[in-house]
Amino acid sequence: MLLELRQVTKRFVDRGGDFTAVRDVTLSLGEDEIFALIGESGSGKSTLAEMVVGLQQPTEGSIHWQGEAPGQAASRPHVQIVFQNPDRSMNPYWKVRDIVAEPLILRKTGRAEAWKRAGDLLEQVRLPRELLDRRPDECSGGQKQRIAIARALSMTPKLLIADEITSALDPGTEREMLALLQTLKRKHRMAVLYITHRLETIAGFADRIAVMKDGAVVETGHTASVLSQPQSSYTRALLAACSYA
Ligand SMILES: Nc1ncnc2c1ncn2[C@@H]1O[C@H](COP(=O)(O)OP(=O)(O)OP(=O)(O)O)[C@@H](O)[C@H]1O
Ligand SMILES: [Mg+2]
Secondary structure (H helix, E strand, C coil), X not given: CCEEEEEEEEEEEXXXXXXXXXXXXXXXXXXXXXXXXXXXXXXXXXXXXXXXXXXXXXXXXXXXXXXXXXCCCCCCCCEEEECCCHHHHCCCCCCHHHHHHHHHHHCCCXXXXXXXXXXXXXXXXXXXXXXXXCCHHHCCHXXXXXXXXXXXXXXXXXEEEEECCCCCCCXXXXXXXXXHHHHHHHHHXXXXXXXXXXXXXXCCCCCEEEEEECCEEEEEEEHHHHHHCCCCHHHXXXXXXXXCC
């Protein structure tokens, strides 16, 4: 297994008291699988993802990476995250070339080489090289998400986390994005943790899924079997709500 979460809980404490955002979650991800994390808004998906990347620490439980001692505070270029809102992670004044090349330059790749790689990476996410000279506001939402994926790929991740990256896209663009992720997964031999509140999008895409509700995983399994024979009443309600047939 690439990654294992063992009884991971995250509590936030503020003036209003305690709030448990993630509750006793145990999950594992294989080396080149697409794993979908499904749940409605506020169910704890992003908090879970942030713990996997190391942006947040679990209050209880532990996260184990293959070949890494538990709790080792390593920087993890091998896990990359792409967010719902690409503007959150892009400097609006930079050209796409510099946005994609930035992680490479930070890791001491020469500028000329990093720019060349930026062009290659755009091609991998099926964007024209002409985009290199544009700024983010001259790109569409779907293009910006591809740019964010290209930048993440520059670190040759073993795990790519996509946190609601298609939520702002139209259905056609969303389908293209899922197909692209499948291609990239095979090509780069990486795992994908795909986070969405839209259960209806993941048939034929994700290998396995986990359904979250109020911070806890209520169901997990192979996508086809969860969709055809959901065990939890909550999953059944989600399926009914999106009239999945
Ligand atoms: N830093 C924080 N302090 C306090 N509460 C937090 C913090 N971060 C998240 N929460 C709470 O934890 C819960 C889960 O939030 P999270 O962002 O993980 O949900 P989500 O499933 O990603 O939702 P969405 O689909 O809307 O992105 C929410 O109720 C949120 O308000
Ligand atoms: Mg979220």
